[in-house]
Every structure is written in C-alpha cells, then in structure tokens.
Amino acid sequence: MHIIITDAWLARSRALYLSGYKLVAAGALGSVLLMLGSMAVYHGVFLEGVRQGWPGFTSVARLVHQSEVQTQEVYMRENLDAMARKLGEMQARMVQLESLGERVAGLAGLSPGEFRQKPGAGGALVGGRDLSVEDLMSAMEQLDQIGGHRVDLLTVVESRLFDQKMQQRMIPTESPVVGVEAGSAFGFRIDPFTGRSALHTGLDFPADVGTPILAAAGGVVVVQEYHAAYGNMVEIDHGNELITRYAHASKVFVKKGDIVKRGQKIAAVGSTGRSTGPHLHFEVWVSGIPQDPQRFLAAGDSMTTAKGPAQVRAAPRR
Numbered sequence: 001m002h003i004i005i006t007d008a009w010l011a012r013s014r015a016l017y018l019s020g021y022k023l024v025a026a027g028a029l030g031s032v033l034l035m036l037g038s039m040a041v042y043h044g045v046f047l048e049g050v051r052q053g054w055p056g057f058t059s060v061a062r063l064v065h066q067s068e069v070q071t072q073e074v075y076m077r078e079n080l081d082a083m084a085r086k087l088g089e090m091q092a093r094m095v096q097l098e099s100l101g102e103r104v105a106g107l108a109g110l111s112p113g114e115f116r117q118k119p120g121a122g123g124a125l126v127g128g129r130d131l132s133v134e135d136l137m138s139a140m141e142q143l144d145q146i147g148g149h150r151v152d153l154l155t156v157v158e159s160r161l162f163d164q165k166m167q168q169r170m171i172p173t174e175s176p177v178v179g180v181e182a183g184s185a186f187g188f189r190i191d192p193f194t195g196r197s198a199l200h201t202g203l204d205f206p207a208d209v210g211t212p213i214l215a216a217a218g219g220v221v222v223v224q225e226y227h228a229a230y231g232n233m234v235e236i237d238h239g240n241e242l243i244t245r246y247a248h249a250s251k252v253f254v255k256k257g258d259i260v261k262r263g264q265k266i267a268a269v270g271s272t273g274r275s276t277g278p279h280l281h282f283e284v285w286v287s288g289i290p291q292d293p294q295r296f297l298a299a300g301d302s303m304t305t306a307k308g309p310a311q312v313r314a315a316p317r318r
Contacts, residue, residue, distance in 0.1 A: 213249060
C-alpha cells in the first residue's frame with residue numbers, strides 16, 4: 001500500500017509504503033486508540049454529564065438503565081421458567097416414586113397408605129400466572145420435605161425386607177442332600193429293628209457314605225455329639241424355637257457354637273448309630289415337637305418339583 005503526502009507550502013511530496021504486516025499493525029493500533037478514545041469520552045463526558053445533571057444526559061442514562069433492567073428481567077424469567085419446568089419433572093418423578101413405594105411397601109407387609117402425602121390432582125388448565133422466586137422456593141422446600149419423608153419410609157421398607165430375607169434364610173427349605181430323593185417318610189411305619197409300628201420322626205435320604213450333608217438353613221450349632229440311636233449327630237438352632245437334626249453321619253465338620261450358613265457342608269453321610277445302611281436321617285423340631293420336614297423342603301426352590309414324599313426304593317432305614 002502506497003500513501004503519498006503532499007506539502008503545499010513546501011511544494012514537495014513524501015511517499016510511504018506499508019507492507020501487509022505494517023498495515024495490519026496500523027489497523028490494530030487504530031482500533032485500540034479508537035476504543036480507548038471511546039472509553040475516555042464515556043467516562044469523561046457522559047458519566048460526568050449524568051452526575052452533573054446536564055440537559056439530555058439524564059434521559060439517555062435512564063433509557064440505558066431501563067434497557068439493562070429489561071435484559072436482566074428477561075434473563076431471570078428465562079431461568080425461572082427453566083427451573084419451574086425442572087421442578088415439574090421432579091414432582092412427576094416423585095409421583096412415580098410414590099407409586100413404586102406403595103408396591104414395595106405392600107411386599108414388605110407395610111400399609112401402602114404411608115406413602116400417600118396428599119390426594120392426586122389434575123384437570124384442565126384455566127388461566128395461570130408465572131411463578132415468582134418465592135413460589136419456586138416454596139415449592140422446592142415442600143418437595144424436599146416430601147423427598148425426605150419418602151427416604152425415611154423406604155429405609156423402613158428396606159429394613160423390613162432385610163428382616164424377611166433373613167427369616168427366610170433361617171427356615172429349613174434347602175435340601176440337606178443334593179440330588180437325592182427322600183426315602184422313608186415322616187409318620188408311623190414298621191420299625192426295621194422291632195417289626196412293630198413306630199413313629200418315624202424325620203425324613204431319610206439314602207446316599208453313599210461320604211456324600212455331603214448340607215445345612216438346610218442358617219443358624220448356630222447347638223449339639224454335636226455321638227448318640228446311641230442317632231450316631232454322629234448335629235443339631236442347628238435357627239431361632240424362633242426351630243431346630244434341625246442331622247443323624248447317622250460318618251464325619252462331622254462343625255462343632256458346637258459354630259455359625260453355619262444355608263447350604264454349608266456340615267457332615268458326611270454314614271451309617272452310625274441305629275441304622276440299617278448309609279443314609280441321612282433329617283428332622284425338624286418346632287417348640288420341642290417334631291414336624292414333617294417335607295412340608296419345609298417343599299417350599300424351597302431346590303424342591304419345587306417335589307409334590308410329596310418320594311416312594312421308598314430300598315429297605316426302610318432309620
């Protein structure tokens with residue numbers, strides 16, 4: 001770029017040559033000087049005129065301030081509308097949580113009404129107004145209180161379900177010998193030793209010597225001894241006056257005072273004590289009274305195909 005400067009008084013000219021870099025630098029410098037000049041005029045003239053009350057400056061300042069206020073109001077309204085929409089979504093989620101809480105409470109044995117804070121509401125929208133900051137804060141505070149109440153109730157439901165799960169684990173529904181059909185059933189039968197009718201107080205599982213014997217439910221070992229009739233015997237206390245007995249074992253892997261889990265290996269099948277062959281004699285006692293173990297085992301997942309005591313395939317064993 002060439003710039004020619006002519007001096008009329010001196011009757012001579014001067015030529016300036018600006019390359020691309022110099023032209024860009026000159027443009028940038030000019031822009032900076034223009035911005036600084038504008039700021040100086042604004043602070044030195046406009047603001048001073050507003051402070052001094054010069055004619056015309058006050059009205060211009062008022063228009064500028066009003067425009068800024070309107071811009072801020074639009075920004076605030078857009079944010080309030082967005083927060084109001086989000087609040088509506090949270091309230092809808094809370095309704096879903098309430099419905100889910102009612103169903104879960106019913107499964108836990110609690111009253112579903114505990115989850116109902118207020119009756120449902122709805123209908124066509126007639127009129128309406130924008131939410132203020134106070135309205136929004138009040139609605140959010142109410143939602144926070146309802147949410148806290150829901151958390152407390154769900155905590156109670158969780159505790160109740162955990163208790164139920166633990167109680168189920170303490171009920172002897174696990175088969176003590178896996179993959180083996182029950183032999184001699186609970187009830188009166190011909191005693192294999194005396195030939196007379198006698199009460200068989202348990203359920204027999206014929207199996208090979210050494211076959212694992214599993215705990216039918218979790219509990220505490222209260223008896224581990226050799227008994228003249230039962231041979232090597234283990235008794236597990238499951239709480240609520242419920243006890244299971246495992247007899248005629250060849251080996252025992254637990255001792256008195258041990259805490260066992262459902263399905264844990266506690267002994268091995270044998271033929272010790274008053275027995276005619278290798279098998280597990282399994283008993284269930286409730287409040288000191290022998291019960292039919294088949295009623296408990298039939299309720300377990302491992303015995304879902306069992307519809308009753310299986311037929312004896314070998315000689316009766318005790």
